[in-house]
Amino acid sequence: MIQETGANIIVHLLERQGIRIVTGIPGGMNLPLYDAFSRSTLIKHVLARHEQGAGFMAQGMTRSTGQPAVCLATSGPGATNILTAIADAKLDSIPIICITGQVPVPLIGTDAFQEVDTYGMTIPITKHNFLVRNAAELLTVIPEAFRIALSGRPGPVLIDVPKDVQNQTVTFEAWPEPGQATPTPAADPKDIAAAAQLINQAQRPILYLGGGVIHANAWETARALAEKAHIPSVMSLLGLGVLPAHHPLSLGMLGMHGARYANWALEECDLLIAAGSRFGDRATGKVAQFCPQAKIIHLDIDASEMDKIKKADIRVLGDLRDTLASLLPKIEAQDRTAWLTRVEALKKEHPLYPEAEALDPAGLIRTVGRLLPENAIVATDVGQHQMWTAQNYPHRQPRCWLTSAGLGTMGFGLPAAIGAALANPDRIVVSFSGDGSLLMNIQELATAVEENLNVKIILFDNQALGLVHQQQDLFFGKRYFASNFKFRTDFVKIAHGFGLRALTLNGSTEPEFLLEEALRTEGPFLIHVPMDVHDKVFPMVPPGAANKDMLGGDSHDRA
Amino acid sequence: MTALNLKRTVLELTVKNHPGVMSHVVGLFSRRAFNVEGILCMPVPDTDTSRIWLLVNDDDRLEQLIKQLQKLQDVIAVQQHGAAHDVFVRLETFFNA
Numbered sequence: 001m002i003q004e005t006g007a008n009i010i011v012h013l014l015e016r017q018g019i020r021i022v023t024g025i026p027g028g029m030n031l032p033l034y035d036a037f038s039r040s041t042l043i044k045h046v047l048a049r050h051e052q053g054a055g056f057m058a059q060g061m062t063r064s065t066g067q068p069a070v071c072l073a074t075s076g077p078g079a080t081n082i083l084t085a086i087a088d089a090k091l092d093s094i095p096i097i098c099i100t101g102q103v104p105v106p107l108i109g110t111d112a113f114q115e116v117d118t119y120g121m122t123i124p125i126t127k128h129n130f131l132v133r134n135a136a137e138l139l140t141v142i143p144e145a146f147r148i149a150l151s152g153r154p155g156p157v158l159i160d161v162p163k164d165v166q167n168q169t170v171t172f173e174a175w176p177e178p179g180q181a182t183p184t185p186a187a188d189p190k191d192i193a194a195a196a197q198l199i200n201q202a203q204r205p206i207l208y209l210g211g212g213v214i215h216a217n218a219w220e221t222a223r224a225l226a227e228k229a230h231i232p233s234v235m236s237l238l239g240l241g242v243l244p245a246h247h248p249l250s251l252g253m254l255g256m257h258g259a260r261y262a263n264w265a266l267e268e269c270d271l272l273i274a275a276g277s278r279f280g281d282r283a284t285g286k287v288a289q290f291c292p293q294a295k296i297i298h299l300d301i302d303a304s305e306m307d308k309i310k311k312a313d314i315r316v317l318g319d320l321r322d323t324l325a326s327l328l329p330k331i332e333a334q335d336r337t338a339w340l341t342r343v344e345a346l347k348k349e350h351p352l353y354p355e356a357e358a359l360d361p362a363g364l365i366r367t368v369g370r371l372l373p374e375n376a377i378v379a380t381d382v383g384q385h386q387m388w389t390a391q392n393y394p395h396r397q398p399r400c401w402l403t404s405a406g407l408g409t410m411g412f413g414l415p416a417a418i419g420a421a422l423a424n425p426d427r428i429v430v431s432f433s434g435d436g437s438l439l440m441n442i443q444e445l446a447t448a449v450e451e452n453l454n455v456k457i458i459l460f461d462n463q464a465l466g467l468v469h470q471q472q473d474l475f476f477g478k479r480y481f482a483s484n485f486k487f488r489t490d491f492v493k494i495a496h497g498f499g500l501r502a503l504t505l506n507g508s509t510e511p512e513f514l515l516e517e518a519l520r521t522e523g524p525f526l527i528h529v530p531m532d533v534h535d536k537v538f539p540m541v542p543p544g545a546a547n548k549d550m551l552g553g554d555s556h557d558r559a
Numbered sequence: 560m561t562a563l564n565l566k567r568t569v570l571e572l573t574v575k576n577h578p579g580v581m582s583h584v585v586g587l588f589s590r591r592a593f594n595v596e597g598i599l600c601m602p603v604p605d606t607d608t609s610r611i612w613l614l615v616n617d618d619d620r621l622e623q624l625i626k627q628l629q630k631l632q633d634v635i636a637v638q639q640h641g642a643a644h645d646v647f648v649r650l651e652t653f654f655n656a
């Protein structure tokens with residue numbers, strides 16, 4: 001018989017799950033758990049400076065490796081602080097596990113000190129959640145949490161553990177097996193055959209690749225499919241990297257800030273093959289006018305995504321890796337010369353930032369892309385800098401691109417980059433950030449320094465909430481309100497205060513040399529890049545408009 | 560209450576019987592802005608499951624709602640009955656003004 005406390009059970013089950021790093025912040029209601037972690041020789045704890053940071057670090061680990069990661073928070077304010085990172089994981093289908101402390105079971109419902117209804121608050125932002133009522137339940141709940149997080153469409157799971165449950169000793173016979181993904185039933189062969197037939201008959205097909213392709217580890221099969229039948233491919237914000245940016249069949253990103261040629265090609269396609277993408281509004285623009293000439297095939301693991309936004313002609317429900325693998329032999333090799341010639345013409349006609357210069361956002365990002373190795377991991381915050389990076393960074397591999405897509409959370413970049421660096425100690429991690437976003441989780445600079453991580457922050461400082469400023473410029477009669485920072489923050493000094501190396505490219509005559517130096521220096525580094533607040537992300541589809549009505553998308557010459 | 564049969568449908572859910580289940584089911588309706596006209600929940604004797612009866616609008620979002628219900632981890636099965644199902648009709652006497 002085994003006799004253990006709830007806290008020890010949690011730690012040991014996480015060890016058996018293969019967890020080697022956890023992030024978090026301790027407090028009264030998870031101290032027994034922290035005490036148990038202090039005795040683990042397998043798991044390293046990384047102390048964040050804000051629970052939201054801990055949550056995004058877990059995301060950075062998971063997004064870069066595909067493996068579930070664990071973050072910890074105490075009850076009350078610890079739990080409320082970590083909610084944003086969980087909601088963010090839900091919208092992007094990221095399987096993280098969050099373990100929160102809770103007041104002892106007899107005090108639940110009494111408005112005890114630091115009591116909030118964590119279970120109730122996390123119902124709508126998790127894939128599933130648990131409130132554990134006795135230590136024996138942990139033996140099923142912990143493996144079950146991992147199983148749920150990883151099965152089907154992945155997502156975050158929260159486990160709320162009252163303090164007395166952490167302290168309770170229980171006796172049991174054996175440790176349960178680690179939780180793992182339940183296999184998804186194979187797609188219906190009839191649907192596969194129908195999809196293959198449509199693809200083989202199509203004159204102007206486009207593949208629309210989303211984050212699901214990466215979650216399913218299906219990028220090689222997706223690439224093989226595109227290449228065999230010569231199908232040009234667009235990617236959602238989360239799908240970037242499925243096809244390398246410079247792949248001849250890549251049309252880059254679609255949608256609100258997509259490539260102009262991608263949006264124009266979608267106007268002309270006669271078949272859209274959506275794989276692991278959910279027709280998000282930033283991608284489709286006004287749905288009724290999205291791909292007006294196309295039939296639609298939707299390949300996905302989540303039945304509730306089928307027909308949710310756009311009615312599909314063929315739905316193939318199943319794990320994308322299996323689905324694409326079954327589809328591949330049924331697809332005829334085709335040259336599709338006419339369609340590819342047309343797509344090439346669109347690319348020439350509507351290029352992205354053709355005159356980018358060294359210190360332009362586009363030019364700078366391309367330079368950084370050139371300086372970085374193939375396996376570099378790139379994170380972003382949210383705003384103009386995010387969209388410029390999505391558009392201009394030479395995405396080369398999947399799982400190297402960490403960005404908050406569905407929730408669009410400012411403050412994501414730095415802690416996500418820290419998490420990626422923790423999980424990939426031999427790789428360089430670069431976070432493209434904005435001044436507004438960095439200020440939202442800047443305290444994690446302390447964590448980056450403490451752990452001496454190879455994280456480089458490239459800070460686009462336009463002294464503004466740039467993307468808000470851009471919308472006020474374009475859609476609110478240039479009435480700039482609450483989008484300029486009146487006071488200039490000295491980020492280099494702040495970085496120094498945290499113990500980081502830092503430099504500014506302001507006034508530099510050899511920015512590329514400075515960049516190269518900074519990227520080559522081991523350890524955390526902040527590179528400050530001054531930006532003009534009037535620089536804009538183009539094209540831009542006005543919110544609610546159709547993609548073809550993108551601004552800066554030279555629609556005038558096609559009306 | 561004869562309007563009850565107009566564009567309404569009855570859903571029967573078999574769910575795991577634990578304290579959070581109702582919150583998950585009801586929360587889904589409010590989060591997806593879907594109306595529930597009636598709700599009934601009782602444990603199924605001698606099992607660890609409960610049965611939830613829902614009276615909902617039968618509009619073009621119903622299919623999406625059922626798919627979302629099926630995704631809930633604590634929901635074991637969802638069955639759709641015709642509007643003629645009498646579970647709510649038989650309760651009418653308890654709801655007279």
Ligand SMILES: Cc1ncc(C[n+]2csc(CCOP(=O)(O)OP(=O)(O)O)c2C)c(N)n1
Nearest residue numbers: 383384385408410434435436437465466467
């Ligand atoms: C937490 C959060 N609050 C508010 C917003 C709305 N928002 C979107 S972009 C943006 C401005 C971002 O500014 P900055 O990080 O400096 O990036 P820039 O656009 O200037 O490159 C704001 C406020 C958001 N996405 N996230």
Ligand SMILES: [Mg+2]
Nearest residue numbers: 434435464466
């Ligand atoms: Mg800014």
